Amino acid sequence: MALGTALMPGLRAMMLIRLRRGKERLERLPERRGRTKLARPEGTLLWLHAASVGETHSILPLIEALAERHPTRQFLITTATISGADIVTGFCAQAGELSNRLIHQFIPYDVPLWTRRFLDHWRPSALLLTDSELWPGILLACTRRAIPVGVLNARLSTRSWKRWHQMRRLVPPIFKRLDFVAARGEQDAAHFAALGARDVVCYGDLKANAPPPSVNMDELRSLRAQIGTRPVFLAASTHSGEDEIILRAIAKLRLSIPDLLTIIAPRHPVRGAQIATLLDSKPPLRSKGAAPGPTDSIWIADSLGELGLFYRLAQCAFIGNSLVAPGGGHNPFEPARLEVPLATGPFCDNFRPAFEQLTGLVAPIQSDNDLADWIDSVMKDPMPWRARAQQARAKLQSEEGVPAALLDRIDALCV
Structure with a gap:
């Protein structure tokens, strides 16, 4: 998107500010621009994105269940925060052989060049977003590559729904591009459907099944x-x-x-x-x-x-x-x-x-x-x-x- 490209200089500056505030890790800043030193594993690679701690905790039981169903499937987990990354690290330390099938990366900022670089390298088989993490540029890029996108534990408060509704003429119809939405409740389901999502179901709140927060x-x-x-x-x-x-x-x-x-x-x-x-x-x-x-x-x-x-x-x-x-x-x-x-x-x-x-x-x-x-x-x-x-x-x-x-x-x- 043109807006994302125009914001690139500002985003680079913001990354440095976040680094000084302890919200980024220096050695992993390239991941925010879609770069990585890791190789893509062979076979099916399911990409799951969770913003921070709560969202990351909520998808861990899901990953375990999917891994049991599919013993050869690989999982790419992206988070937006360091604390979310630490949750993945702690999970991997206790996951035994499953840890060999898990890869963590920080999600790239929603800039066409950085998103393209990320998708060129990882080539995910599908993307699962969590809660209200809807990145327009990433969604559009996945659509162009025929990468299916679902939303887990989908959440849209009344305030957020009104904001998206007001912006409907300014942004592409991203909700219509979602392959399915698993809403956490009936009100959230109604909000997604009203914005154009076609396949909306309710399976409850995944966070109800999440493990308690870890501790030293x-x-x-x-x-x-x-x-x-x-x-x-x-x-x-x-x-x-x-x-x-x-x-x-x-x-x-x-x-x-x-x-x-x-x-x-x-x-x-x-x-x-x-x-x-x-x-x-x-x-x-x-x-x-x-x-x-x-x-x-x-x-x-x-x-x-x-x-x-x-x-x-x-x-x-x-x-x-x-x-x-x-x-x-x-x-x-x-x-x-x-x-x-x-x-x-x-x-x-x-x-x-x-x-x-x-x-x-x-x-x-x-x-x-x-x-x-x-x-x-x-x-x-x-x-x-x-x-x-x-x-x-x-x-x-x-x-x-x-x-x-x-x-x-x-x-x-x-x-």
């Missing part, structure tokens, strides 16, 4: 020893505007739970220093290698890919991007698998089907007062909330694994 056990043991018996509350994946509300709630708890340790894990770690400025005292920052001391009431966990660690340290957790409009929420399934009592704000439309699946098991929060009251109740009378957390995990365990019908659809793409 040595680090977990060390931090548990350092924190001791102090009660721990986690504010997970917070976004701008929420931290102030959370800090007001924590201030209300100082009299009733004076030794409470609050971990604030911003969705974007670069915000860690900004959050620190909201406090009178200087809190320890995970990005600086600092752990919470006995007198620290706040620990800012501004690091990537460690939510599995922080969830395991906490007696209860609030899921961010949900207290301030427009929000959107975040995936509750991963912490639910760890039996962590959970709460969320009202603005969680991006994950509405997930929260509906856990109705009555995730506490609704509207304000700092609600949050303070909920934390207080969990810490002082934990058994009812632990029971809810156990029910949430049991509900997920009772769900079907990767649907056979979805595996059949994918197989049809690779014929």
